[in-house]
Amino acid sequence: MSAIEKIPLEQTELLRFITAGSVDDGKSTLIGRLLHDSKSIFEDQLSSITSTTRKRGMEGVDLSLLTDGLQAEREQGITIDVAYRYFATPKRKFIIADTPGHEQYTRNMVTGASTANLAVILIDARKGVLTQSRRHAYLASLVGIPHLVVAVNKMDLVDYSQSVFDGICRDFSAFAERLNLHHVDFIPISALNGDMVVERGDRLNWYKGTTLMDLLENISISHDVNKEDFRFPVQWVCRPHTEKLHDFRGYMGRIESGAIQVGDAITVLPSGLNSRVKEIVLYEGTVAQAEAPQSVTLTIEDHLDISRGDVMVKTGDLPQVSKAFDAMLCWLSEQPLDPARKYLIKHTTRVVKAVVNRIDYRVDVNTMNQESSDKLTMNDIAHVNIKVQQPLVCDDYQRNRATGCFIVIDESSNNTVGAGMICTPV
Numbered sequence: 073m074s075a076i077e078k079i080p081l082e083q084t085e086l087l088r089f090i091t092a093g094s095v096d097d098g099k100s101t102l103i104g105r106l107l108h109d110s111k112s113i114f115e116d117q118l119s120s121i122t123s124t125t126r127k128r129g130m131e132g133v134d135l136s137l138l139t140d141g142l143q144a145e146r147e148q149g150i151t152i153d154v155a156y157r158y159f160a161t162p163k164r165k166f167i168i169a170d171t172p173g174h175e176q177y178t179r180n181m182v183t184g185a186s187t188a189n190l191a192v193i194l195i196d197a198r199k200g201v202l203t204q205s206r207r208h209a210y211l212a213s214l215v216g217i218p219h220l221v222v223a224v225n226k227m228d229l230v231d232y233s234q235s236v237f238d239g240i241c242r243d244f245s246a247f248a249e250r251l252n253l254h255h256v257d258f259i260p261i262s263a264l265n266g267d268m269v270v271e272r273g274d275r276l277n278w279y280k281g282t283t284l285m286d287l288l289e290n291i292s293i294s295h296d297v298n299k300e301d302f303r304f305p306v307q308w309v310c311r312p313h314t315e316k317l318h319d320f321r322g323y324m325g326r327i328e329s330g331a332i333q334v335g336d337a338i339t340v341l342p343s344g345l346n347s348r349v350k351e352i353v354l355y356e357g358t359v360a361q362a363e364a365p366q367s368v369t370l371t372i373e374d375h376l377d378i379s380r381g382d383v384m385v386k387t388g389d390l391p392q393v394s395k396a397f398d399a400m401l402c403w404l405s406e407q408p409l410d411p412a413r414k415y416l417i418k419h420t421t422r423v424v425k426a427v428v429n430r431i432d433y434r435v436d437v438n439t440m441n442q443e444s445s446d447k448l449t450m451n452d453i454a455h456v457n458i459k460v461q462q463p464l465v466c467d468d469y470q471r472n473r474a475t476g477c478f479i480v481i482d483e484s485s486n487n488t489v490g491a492g493m494i495c496t497p498v
Contacts, residue, residue, distance in 0.1 A: 084160060087293060090169040090184045090217075092208040093194030098225045102194060102263040103168060107159055109270035110285065163289040174204075178437055178451040179404045181211050182491060186477065189293045190219040192284070197230045197260070201243040207437045209244075213251040214400060214453070215493065216473055218296045220248075220256045223284060227276065228262040234278045250440070252470065259284050297364050298472045301391070302330030302338075303465075304384040305420035305475075310369055322353060322369035323378060325421065328474035330386070331363035332370070337387040340378055342463040346387055347372040364474075381422030383465040383475075391475065392466045396429065396459045398495040400469075401448070405482070405489035409448035415489070416481040417460055420474070423481075425461040432456060455495070469493035 093099040155170040169184035171177070185191060191212040195205050212220055222244055230236045237260045248256055259268055260279050267273035270285040282290075310322040332338075336349050352362050353369040362368045370384065385391060403409055409428060417426040432455040434445035448454055469476030480490030 084163065084165050085293070086165045086167065087190065087288060087291075088167045088169065088188045089190040089192060089288065090171050090181070090188045090212075091192045091194065092171055092181060092212075093225075094174075094196075094202070094204045097194040097196050098263045099170070099194050102192075102223065102225065102261070102269065103157060103170060105263045105266055105269045106168075106285065107157065109266060110159055110161055161285075161289060166288065175207065175437060176451060178207075178211065178453065179402055179491075181208070182215060182402045182453075183404075185212060185215045185217055186491065188215075188217050189296050190221060190288070190291065191217045192221045192223050194223050194225050195240055195244070197224050197226045197233075197236055197240065200240050201247065203438050205244065206247055206440075209248060209251060209253070210437060210440055213253050216252075216470055218254050218293070219291055220253055221284070221287065222256060222258045224258065224260045225263050227260045227267065228265050232260070232262075232267075232275045237279075257281075257287060259287065298329035298474070299364070300330060301389055301467065301472055302332050302336075302384075302386045303328045303391070303420075303467070303472065303475050304332070304370065305422070305465075306378060306380055306382045306384065307421050309379060320371070321375070322351075322371050323384070324367075324369045326367045327362060327364045328420070329364045329472050331361060332386070333361040338372065338384045339387045339390060340376060341383045341385060341390070341465045342393045343377070343382070345374075345376045345378075347374040347376060349373075381420075383420065385465075391472075393463050394466055395461075395463050396457065397464070397466055398432075398455065398457050399478075399492040400435075400495065401428075401454055401456045401458075401480070401490050401492040403448040403450060403452045403454075403490050405487065406450050407482075407489065408450075409490070411446075414483065416483055417458070417464070417478050418481060419464050419466075419478040422462070422464065424464065425483075426480075427459055429457040429459045456492075458492070466494050468496060 091099050091103060157168040157170060159166050169188060171181040171184040193205060193208045195201060224237050224240050241258045259281060260276055261268045261284060263269060268276050268279065268283050270283060272283055304327050305325055306323045307325040310324050312320055332349060332352065334349050334352060337346065338349060339346050349370055350373045351371040352359050411428050414425050414427055417424050431445055431448065433442040434452055434454040436443055437453060445454065465475065467475040476494045478492050479488050480492065482489045
C-alpha cells in the first residue's frame, strides 16, 4: 500500500507543478525520486522497476523507469496530452505535469503549464544554463506561472561544488531579469542520490536553503488566485420547474476569481444590466459569501435576460468588453493558421466566431527575438490581433489567468488548434 492512500486528501491543499528539462537533465529520475522518497509508489511498482534495473545490469533502482512508459506514449505520436503523476504528503496534494523539453514540443509545455502554480526547471550542473533552460523560463513567464524553481541537478558529477552552483545562479538570474517572473528559487540537487530532493543528505552542507520537497510543501499558493476581481461566467441557467421550486431561477457556474456576498451589487456583461445578489446556493444549502474557486448557484433580485456565456462582476469593478483584442497565441495544430478563414474562440463559457486579424510578430522561443511572419505553423508562438463576432468579457492574462485565456477551435473538425493569452483588449 502506498502512503498516498493513508492521507485524508480532502483536508490538504493542491499544488500543480510542471517539470521541464532536456532529455539528459535527469527529469525522469527527479520525478521518480520524489515519488519514491515520499513513499508514493506501490510495492509492485517498486519490485518491477527493481527487477528491470537488474536485468539491465545496473545496481540499485533506476527511478527514471517510473516515467518511461509515459515517454514511450509520446514517441507513439501523442500530440497535446501531457503526462501527469499524482502523489501526496500529509501537508499537500501534488499533480506533476511531466512536460517534454524539445522545441518541437513547445505546445505540450504550454498545455501543461497553463494550470500550474509552479515550474521546476532542471539544469545539468555540468552544462550550465543552456538555450533550452532559457526557453523553458520564457514559456513559464509567458503563461504566468507565479513560482519558478531552478533545480541544479547532477551536483554529484561536479563534486557538489558550491562555485559551480553559484555560477549557474548568476547566469540564470541575469537572464531572468528580462522576463516577467514573480519569484525564483535555486536549489542544488542530486536526483540520482537523493541529495536535497526529499532528504537533505550530507554532501551539500554549504547550502543553507530548503529541500525541494520542503519548498513544494510550504510555498504559499493562496495568492495565486486573483482575489480582487469578482468574475462569474454563467455556465447554466437553473429552472427546476418543480412544485417546490416553480419560481426558482438560479445562475450556475464557478467563481473564477474574487469573492461575492449576499447583497452585493452586480453587473451582468456584456449587456451591462445591474442587480443584487439575493442568494448564494451550494449543494449543502445557502451561504452568506463564496469565493474562487467555488462552484455555486447565484440568484439575483431582478428578472434579467441572462444566459450561458454572460459574466457577472461586481458593479464598479468592470473588465473590458471588446470585440477585438491582442493576444499571445500558441499554435497547436499540424495544419497552419489560415488568416482567411473563421475559427471558434472558447473564452470562459462563451463560444464565438473569430478571425485572426493580423500577425504582429512571431517569437523565436530559443532567442526570444521577435520576427515578422505572415503564417503560423505547429508550435509557433506569436503576438496577434483577434476580432470576434460577439463581445467578450476580457481581462489581461497577467492580471487574471481565468478570464485572460482562450482556446481556438477548428469549426469543421472541432479540434483545438490554438491556445492564447489576452494582452490588452482594444
